[in-house]
Amino acid sequence: MSKLSKVADSDLRGLGDLDIDDVLAYVHRDLKRLPDYTELYRRYLSQRWNVYDLDFSRDAVDWRERMSREERDAFVGISAGFHHGERQVEVELPVFMLGGSEESKIYMSSQIEDEARHTVFFDRFYREVVGLPGDSVQAVLDASFEHVSETFVGPFGLLAYQADELRKDPEEPAARVRYGTTYFLWIEGVLALTVMKITLTYCRERGFLPGYYTGFTATCRDEARHVQFGMRFLRDSVQEDPRLLLQIHETLRTLLAMNSATSRRLDLQSLGWTPEEVKRLMIRQLRMKLVDVGITLPPDIQDMVSGITPEIAGG
Amino acid sequence: MRFFTPEWAETVRAAVDAGPPREDKLPEYWSWIDRARTAYTATWALGVRETGLYLVLAWKDGKCVDAAISGDPGSADYVLTAGFATWRELREGADPGQAVMYRRLRLERGNVLAFFRVIYFFVESLAALSRVPAEP
16 A cells, blocks of 8 residues: 555554655645545545544653653644634634535535534643643633734634625635635645644654644644645636636735734744744745646745745744 | 723823833834834724724824724724623733634724734734723
8 A cells, every 4th residue: 555545544543653744745646636526525524533532641641741841832832823723714614615516515514524623633632631721612722822823813813804704795706715815725735734744743753642643644634635625726716717816816915924923932943843944844835735726926925935934833 | 081982092092002012022023013004004993883883093104193982983994893792801801812813803894905914013002902991
């Protein structure tokens, strides 16, 4: 069985043995071909996993006894973004499902369920491993918000306001493309995959947090479907009406303008990453999606991409 | 001083013009805000949903030059509204960034992308506004 077939077909236990680089390769393998929405839905049915099957007992020991304070701080600082991110996309995605083809709507129902499951994954991790207090999902989210950096607050907020804009007319092509650029291209395609690569590489190289590694690797495989759906949506939208490319550009200008704001410094070097490596990773994630889908950028946005802030999680 | 009165509005104008204290965050963050604010010219109407009253703040060339309480947002570039509960939580110390991220203030009018290009300037202005003591 090839490495990528193993990614596609592994059950939850098997996902814990995979290398994150193979999962990221799996995310990008189909970007040139871009499967249709029905194929992605079929994949969801076979790849769905149960978040309550994860065992965090060894993670809790690693967290308390094996990880240094600097490592814990950096890990919480970067993963808190996606604790909130999963909640945010779960809540803001249903409005996008109201538009598009019937196949798109059926597929989208699976992505909403994925995002809800990912929210539970982080809720369990923050309760059972990090030890945050809270009687409800919201209470745990509130407890972790202080760790969320502007890198996430801006894009997640933008998505919330774009969802409100889309609510007025869920079929409006320009609003759908702006929303899709923020969600599928930037949040899923750049931020999520970068966070996955950083935290999962750390876990694998140090042999820490096996429950987190298994669950977030499974999440990353889910992201493959999300990114492929999103890139197909953007590609098809622009092919149908090339003027929509301007909506992608305008949204990217806003996302990249926000990207350079950061109010706190976080020591990602304790997780084994230099700022320059993080910057290269983010730029690479963005360029791979754009090139594969055939989205061209004007010079001013290319300059903004080159100036991406290297420290993804707070400076 | 009572919330959403002319006296409170003028105090808020001075507070957002001065901005919040800068000791807790990186200098680069405030540089971003200074860049966003330089030459910023727009009017924000911030409303209370239950009363229909708006705090109208006018920015010109990076300075907050006027503040008024009105029952009409007029021609404000950005009209945002929130319920009493959100305004109370902000006054009691809720994180203004989380309030924006969770869309607790709704953008009723205005270009979303343009609004977000200066979003942390808005968040810090909301922080400065929330620190002005006021009775409900």
